[in-house]
Amino acid sequence: MADHDEIEALVRRLAGEAKAAARVLAAATTPRKNAVLQRAAVALAEAPGDAVLEANAKDLAYAEEAGLSAALIDRLRLDRGRLNGVAAQVREIASLPDPVGSVSAERTLANGLQVRRVRAPLGLIGIIYESRPNVTADAAGLCIKSGNAVLLRGGKEAFHSNQAIAGIVGDALEAEGLPRAAATLLPTTDRRATQVMIQLAGVVDLIIPRGGEGLIRFVTENAKVPVIQHYKGVCHLYVAASAKLDMAEAIAVNAKTQRPSACNAVETILVDAAVADAFLPRLDAALEKVEIRGDAGVCERVPRARPASEADWDTEYLDDVVSVRVVDGLDAALDHVAKHGSLHTEAIVTEDDAEAARWVREVDASLVLVNASTRFNDGHQLGLGAEMGISTTKLHAYGPMGLEELCTLKWVAYGEGQIRT
Amino acid sequence: MADHDEIEALVRRLAGEAKAAARVLAAATTPRKNAVLQRAAVALAEAPGDAVLEANAKDLAYAEEAGLSAALIDRLRLDRGRLNGVAAQVREIASLPDPVGSVSAERTLANGLQVRRVRAPLGLIGIIYESRPNVTADAAGLCIKSGNAVLLRGGKEAFHSNQAIAGIVGDALEAEGLPRAAATLLPTTDRRATQVMIQLAGVVDLIIPRGGEGLIRFVTENAKVPVIQHYKGVCHLYVAASAKLDMAEAIAVNAKTQRPSACNAVETILVDAAVADAFLPRLDAALEKVEIRGDAGVCERVPRARPASEADWDTEYLDDVVSVRVVDGLDAALDHVAKHGSLHTEAIVTEDDAEAARWVREVDASLVLVNASTRFNDGHQLGLGAEMGISTTKLHAYGPMGLEELCTLKWVAYGEGQIRT
Numbered sequence: 001m002a003d004h005d006e007i008e009a010l011v012r013r014l015a016g017e018a019k020a021a022a023r024v025l026a027a028a029t030t031p032r033k034n035a036v037l038q039r040a041a042v043a044l045a046e047a048p049g050d051a052v053l054e055a056n057a058k059d060l061a062y063a064e065e066a067g068l069s070a071a072l073i074d075r076l077r078l079d080r081g082r083l084n085g086v087a088a089q090v091r092e093i094a095s096l097p098d099p100v101g102s103v104s105a106e107r108t109l110a111n112g113l114q115v116r117r118v119r120a121p122l123g124l125i126g127i128i129y130e131s132r133p134n135v136t137a138d139a140a141g142l143c144i145k146s147g148n149a150v151l152l153r154g155g156k157e158a159f160h161s162n163q164a165i166a167g168i169v170g171d172a173l174e175a176e177g178l179p180r181a182a183a184t185l186l187p188t189t190d191r192r193a194t195q196v197m198i199q200l201a202g203v204v205d206l207i208i209p210r211g212g213e214g215l216i217r218f219v220t221e222n223a224k225v226p227v228i229q230h231y232k233g234v235c236h237l238y239v240a241a242s243a244k245l246d247m248a249e250a251i252a253v254n255a256k257t258q259r260p261s262a263c264n265a266v267e268t269i270l271v272d273a274a275v276a277d278a279f280l281p282r283l284d285a286a287l288e289k290v291e292i293r294g295d296a297g298v299c300e301r302v303p304r305a306r307p308a309s310e311a312d313w314d315t316e317y318l319d320d321v322v323s324v325r326v327v328d329g330l331d332a333a334l335d336h337v338a339k340h341g342s343l344h345t346e347a348i349v350t351e352d353d354a355e356a357a358r359w360v361r362e363v364d365a366s367l368v369l370v371n372a373s374t375r376f377n378d379g380h381q382l383g384l385g386a387e388m389g390i391s392t393t394k395l396h397a398y399g400p401m402g403l404e405e406l407c408t409l410k411w412v413a414y415g416e417g418q419i420r421t
Numbered sequence: 422m423a424d425h426d427e428i429e430a431l432v433r434r435l436a437g438e439a440k441a442a443a444r445v446l447a448a449a450t451t452p453r454k455n456a457v458l459q460r461a462a463v464a465l466a467e468a469p470g471d472a473v474l475e476a477n478a479k480d481l482a483y484a485e486e487a488g489l490s491a492a493l494i495d496r497l498r499l500d501r502g503r504l505n506g507v508a509a510q511v512r513e514i515a516s517l518p519d520p521v522g523s524v525s526a527e528r529t530l531a532n533g534l535q536v537r538r539v540r541a542p543l544g545l546i547g548i549i550y551e552s553r554p555n556v557t558a559d560a561a562g563l564c565i566k567s568g569n570a571v572l573l574r575g576g577k578e579a580f581h582s583n584q585a586i587a588g589i590v591g592d593a594l595e596a597e598g599l600p601r602a603a604a605t606l607l608p609t610t611d612r613r614a615t616q617v618m619i620q621l622a623g624v625v626d627l628i629i630p631r632g633g634e635g636l637i638r639f640v641t642e643n644a645k646v647p648v649i650q651h652y653k654g655v656c657h658l659y660v661a662a663s664a665k666l667d668m669a670e671a672i673a674v675n676a677k678t679q680r681p682s683a684c685n686a687v688e689t690i691l692v693d694a695a696v697a698d699a700f701l702p703r704l705d706a707a708l709e710k711v712e713i714r715g716d717a718g719v720c721e722r723v724p725r726a727r728p729a730s731e732a733d734w735d736t737e738y739l740d741d742v743v744s745v746r747v748v749d750g751l752d753a754a755l756d757h758v759a760k761h762g763s764l765h766t767e768a769i770v771t772e773d774d775a776e777a778a779r780w781v782r783e784v785d786a787s788l789v790l791v792n793a794s795t796r797f798n799d800g801h802q803l804g805l806g807a808e809m810g811i812s813t814t815k816l817h818a819y820g821p822m823g824l825e826e827l828c829t830l831k832w833v834a835y836g837e838g839q840i841r842t
Contacts, residue, residue, distance in 0.1 A: 120785070369836065373841050418793040419674075
C-alpha cells in the first residue's frame with residue numbers, strides 16, 4: 001500500500017460507504033438478515049472451489065516463510081472441519097432472536113403518551129482483530145444480525161483467508177438485495193488504516209478490539225470513537241470460612257484446569273485463614289499438575305509451593321499456574337480483589353448469606369458468582385448465545401457481549417397530539 | 422496555580438482519593454445516601470451564615486469586573502429563591518428509587534444457576550461544566566444517590582459559589598460517616614486540570630461534559646476515559662401527508678415556542694408536499710413571532726419567509742427562528758433527518774400506522790415521537806425524575822440520563838457448587 005494519505009482516503013471512503021449501508025441494514029427485516037447468514041453458512045461449509053482453503057494455504061505458506069510459531073500457525077489454519085465449525089457458528093447466530101425492535105421497558109405516562117425503550121442498531125461497528133480468520137465470519141454475522149454494518153480490520157497473517165471469507169459474506173448480502181458495503185473488510189492491514197478508523201467519530205459508532213493487550217491498549221489510547229474493551233481476566237476464587245470444602249475444591253479444579261487458556265479461568269485463590277489448614281492440603285493434591293505460587297501462609301502448608309512475587313497477584317497466567325493467598329476474612333478478600341481484580345469474574349464459596357450478599361454487592365466485576373465456577377462467564381453459558389467477547393468496560397456492556405449489547409436503546413413515544421404544558 | 426506538573430499531581434491525588442471513596446459509597450445503604458442528600462438540602466436552603474450567597478457575591482463582582490454579558494451574569498447569580506430551588510432538586514433526588522442493586526433481568530439456567538443482571542455504580546464519574554453553580558449540587562446529588570463518587574470541575578466564573586456548595590455536600594457526607602472525597606470539587610479551574618482528569622483511564626470511569634459545543638468537542642477529542650456527550654439538538658418535526666393539521670399546528674407551536682432555548686425545541690419543520698398548500702399558511706400564522714427560513718416551496722407559499730441557506734439545515738437556533746422545507750414523502754423526510762439530524766429528538770405527525778412504524782424504526786435519535794411534541798425529551802417528562810442531561814451518545818445511555826443510566830449492569834450468579842462440564 002502506498003503512502004499515508006492514500007490509506008487515509010481509502011479508509012475514509014470505505015467507512016463512509018459502510019455507514020451509508022448501515023441505514024439500509026438497520027431497516028432490513030429479520031427473515032432477510034437470517035437469509036444472508038444462512039447463505040453465508042452454506043457457502044462457508046461448501047466453500048465453492050475451496051476458495052477459502054486455497055486462500056488460507058497462501059497465508060500459511062507466508063506464515064511458515066516468516067517463521068511464525070507453531071501455535072500462531074495453528075490458530076491461522078483452516079481445514080474442512082474448522083470451516084464447518086465457522087459455518088455452524090453463523091447458523092447459530094441466524095437462529096437467535098433478532099434484538100432490533102425488541103422492547104426493554106414500556107409505560108403509559110399520565111398524559112397518555114405511550115413510552116417505550118426499543119433496541120436499535122448502533123450503526124457502524126469497527127472490529128480490529130488479530131490472527132484467527134474465523135473472527136471475520138463471526139463478527140460479521142453478529143453485526144448483520146443486530147442490524148449493524150461492520151468495518152473489519154483483520155491481521156496481516158490472515159489477510160487472504162479474511163478476504164475470502166468476507167467475499168462470501170458480501171456475496172450473501174448482495175444475493176439478498178442488501179449492500180455489500182454493510183460488511184466491509186479493509187483491503188489493507190497497514191497500521192495507518194487502524195489509526196484512521198479509530199478516529200472516525202460520527203462515522204464509526206463503536207470500536208471493538210479483539211486481541212492481545214498491546215492491541216487493546218493502542219486502540220484505547222488513540223481512539224476518538226467509543227471503545228469497548230475485552231481486557232484480561234485476573235479472576236479470583238475466595239474460599240470463605242464457612243465454605244463447604246468439597247464444593248470449594250471442585251470449583252477450584254474446574255475454574256483453574258478445565259481450560260486454563262480461557263480469560264474466565266481462575267488465576268488467584270484466596271483462602272480464609274480459618275480454613276487454611278483444612279483446605280490447602282486438599283488444594284495441593286487436587287491441583288497436583290498445577291504450579292502453585294503462594295504467600296507465606298500457603299508456603300508453610302504446601303511444601304511444593306513457590307513464593308509468589310508481588311507481580312504474581314496481577315498476572316493472568318492463562319496456564320497451569322495459580323497464585324494462592326491466605327486472607328483474614330471477607331474484608332481482606334474484598335481488598336485484595338479491589339486491588340488486583342481486572343473487572344472480569346470473581347467467585348466466592350460460602351454458606352453465609354450475609355457474606356455472599358456483601359460479595360455480590362461490593363465486588364466490581366462483570367460477573368460475580370456465589371458457589372459456582374468462574375468458567376460460567378461466557379455468552380453461551382449465560383444464555384445469550386453467540387457473543388462478541390467478554391467486555392470489561394463498565395459502560396454499555398459489562399460481561400458477555402451478545403446481540404442485545406450490539407444495540408442501543410432508543411426511546412419511542414406514541415401520542416395523540418400531546419404537547420408540553 | 423503553579424506549574425503544569427503541580428496541577429497534574431494535584432488532580433491525580435484528588436482523583437485517587439475520590440476513587441477510594443467510591444468503594445465506600447458503592448456499599449452505602451439507601452437510607453444513608455438519602456440522609457446525605459437531605460442534610461445537604463437543608464444546609465443549602467438555610468445556607469448558614471449565607472455562606473453560599475457570600476461566595477456567589479464574590480463571583481458576581483469578579484464577573485462584572487471582567488465585563489461578562491448580562492446573560493452570563495444572570496446564569497451565575499444565586500439568590501435565596503434560586504438556592505431553595507437547588508435544595509428542592511436535591512430533595513427530589515433523595516425521593517427517587519435507589520438504582521443500586523435493582524435487578525433488570527433474571528433467569529434460572531438449566532444447571533440450576535440463578536443468573537441476574539443487577540445495577541451497580543460505575544465508580545468515579547467526572548463532570549466538567551461551565552457557569553451555572555447549581556450543577557455542583559445537582560451532579561453531586563445524582564452521583565451520590567447512584568452510589569458513584571464524583572470529581573467535579575466547574576467553571577472559573579462560579580469558582581467561589583461552587584466551592585461553597587461543594588463544602589456543604591462534603592459536610593453532609595462527613596456527618597453521615599461517609600468520606601468527603603466521594604464528592605470532590607477540583608480546587609483549580611486551570612485547563613490543565615481538565616486535560617489531566619479526562620486522561621485518567623482506570624481511575625475515572627466516565628466523563629460527562631456539561632456545557633457548550635466547544636467544551637464537549639475538546640473533551641471528546643482528548644479523553645482517554647469514556648465520554649457521554651450531551652450534544653446539540655437539531656430536532657425535526659415531519660408533517661406527513663395524512664397528518665391531522667390541527668394536531669400538527671399545535672405540536673409545531675409547542676415544539677418551537679414553548680421554550681426555544683431548550684435542546685429539545687424543534688429547529689426544522691418538514692412539510693409533505695401533499696399538504697404544503699393547506700398547512701404552510703396555517704404555520705405562517707401560528708408562528709407569527711418566529712422567523713421562518715424556507716426552501717423554495719416554502720418561500721412560494723409564505724411571503725415573509727427568508728430563503729434558507731444550506732447551513733440552516735444544520736443549525737440549532739435555540740431562538741425564535743425555524744427552518745421549514747417541503748419534502749416529497751416519507752423517504753425524503755427520512756433522508757433529510759439522516760443527513761441533518763443530531764441524534765436528539767425527531768417527531769412525525771401522521772395518521773398512517775405503516776408510516777409511523779417506519780419513522781420509529783428508521784430514524785436514529787434518542788427519542789423518536791409519533792404525534793407528540795419534541796419537548797417531551799426530558800427526564801422529568803419521561804418519568805425518570807432528575808437527570809444529568811440528554812445523551813446523544815448511542816453507547817450506554819441514549820436520551821435522558823437518570824439514576825439508572827449512571828449505573829452499570831453487572832451479572833450475578835448464585836449456585837450450589839455448579840461447575841462447567
